[in-house]
Amino acid sequence: MAITKTERRKRIQLRIRKKIRGTAERPRISIFRSNSQIYAQLIDDVAGQTLASSSSVELKAKGKKTETASQVGKSLAEKAKGAGIANVVFDRSGYLYHGRVKALADGAREGGLNF
Numbered sequence: 001m002a003i004t005k006t007e008r009r010k011r012i013q014l015r016i017r018k019k020i021r022g023t024a025e026r027p028r029i030s031i032f033r034s035n036s037q038i039y040a041q042l043i044d045d046v047a048g049q050t051l052a053s054s055s056s057v058e059l060k061a062k063g064k065k066t067e068t069a070s071q072v073g074k075s076l077a078e079k080a081k082g083a084g085i086a087n088v089v090f091d092r093s094g095y096l097y098h099g100r101v102k103a104l105a106d107g108a109r110e111g112g113l114n115f
Helices: 005-019 065-082 100-111
Strands: 026-035 040-043 049-055 089-091
Touching: 005 049, 026 100, 040 065, 040 100, 049 065
Parallel strands: 026 089
Antiparallel strands: 026 040, 040 049
16 A cells, blocks of 8 residues: 555654654754645643744745745744744754755744754
8 A cells, every 4th residue: 555645754753753852951843834834833842842933824924935934934043032042953844854944944043043
């Protein structure tokens, strides 16, 4: 039986999550990408809490998807700085590190987060 695209992404996601763990000092940036929007959040896995989040829906950004993703990354970095967070662990959630995912990561780096 053939594996679907979402099942494949879930397998990759679980493989990544075995190795990556977010803490209060160094939370995990988790990404979700839909066809039209992109969402990112800082997660403390030890406490099971979301420390900060940002999305293209929240920003009501117009333009190309990669430009919007970059703005989401910068917005998340600003919120992280406000919460006193400088170092993070990047979780691409099973997506390829390309396009919107890469743009979000670059935007977060420009905003001052260290991966």
